[in-house]
Amino acid sequence: MSCERVFQPRLEGRPVVILSNNDGCLISRSAEAKALGLQMGYPYFQVKLLLEQHKVAVFSSNYALYGDMSRRVMWYLSQVAPAVEIYSVDEAFLDLHGLERFLVDSLDTFARTVRANVLARTGIPTCVGVAPTKTLAKLANRLAKKSPEMGGVCYLDTEECRRWALEQVAVEDVWGIGRQYVQKLYAAGITTAAGLAACSEAFARKHLGRVVGARLVRELQGFPCQGLAPSEDGTLSRRSLCCSRTFGKPLTEFPDIVGAVSAFTSRVAEKLRRQGDAAHLMTVFLSKSRYGLEPPPYSCSAVLTLPVATNNTMELVRFARAALKRLWQPGHRYTKAGVIFDGLEPAGQTQLTLFEAGPVSEKRNKLMAELDALNHRFGKGTVKLASLILPSGQLQAPWEGQAQWRTPQYTTRLEDLLMVG
């Protein structure tokens, strides 16, 4: 939502919502939209009338824009802190250990400067929580977000401060406490973060997921249990990669679904090569609507252990197609499909057998490198598998969905550059 406001300042002060893929659900909301009672994850069609009544600005999601804006923010953060862990598209942990010695002012002032600079350089408003542990930093960040008088920064520097903060936050808003745990905590009479911080290790182990729960409680008490995992050169490297989509409309025909799964596989293969990995485990899944009259199971999946870890699009698409053959059944209305790669390892690590090594695989790697280079230079999809090319006259693949209100790729597409004046 903030990204859209940067390029459309007239949205300032107005209720704005961003929709998920296929214009399905609300996934980002301005403060004004939240005030109208619009909740995260609501299906769009259920709140359509409310949105119209209150003249809420509605946008399809524009991941190219959000990803690029995120990259800019993260790059700046990596310049000001000794180590940065990119936690998600819109969150990062900064390691401030030892930084105070080099500062003229306090960490509080430092945080305010960083925040002001992020805003000045990218237009993105942020909040900062500073504390001895990740869990407390998240909690502090939440307080900063909820209390405008704090000016976007909350620094838990003293024991009194920490205790006060724990009293302010409901237990369901603590990082790591989800739906299931909240019920158990309420049943035990624990309703605030302070209550949680005071519970015994035995209780935490028993009811909050063993070691995870024990760590959570310790972190609330101010003892770090989670180190920072620095994101090297400002990028996120993942242990598993996935691409899945809900189709624009239910699909029944095998060729349509193979087309979708091939496209998804191509995308994940690109991600795989970008982070320099190869996968040796692939899961393909196929889902049906869980909202209609049909009974479960709603989803089926096939797991393939690949003979050799690979990141080659053509090989992976072949495997995906084989997996899909085992899953697809005629007469079913499929609404979603996806591909997941696990068991990632640095590309080229696996010892190839005498027969697999050599000129053939060398050539294939080169081909993928060329493909990535061309797509990087001339734009996504410039070079792709022939099977992904649409028949002439067809603008959209059958699986592609709605994106009725997509804004331009202001920062990543030359044709979409904002014109001023």
Added chain:
DNA sequence: TCTGGGGTCCTAGGACCC
């Protein structure tokens, strides 16, 4: 009836996160 001790790898499932 008794029948070790130490590992690894894989899978499924459950909880959580943004």
Added chain:
DNA sequence: TCTGGGGTCCTAGGACCC
């Protein structure tokens, strides 16, 4: 009619190894 798309970590159990 229309209901998102990514991830993480942990645990338990089974197969298999020496």
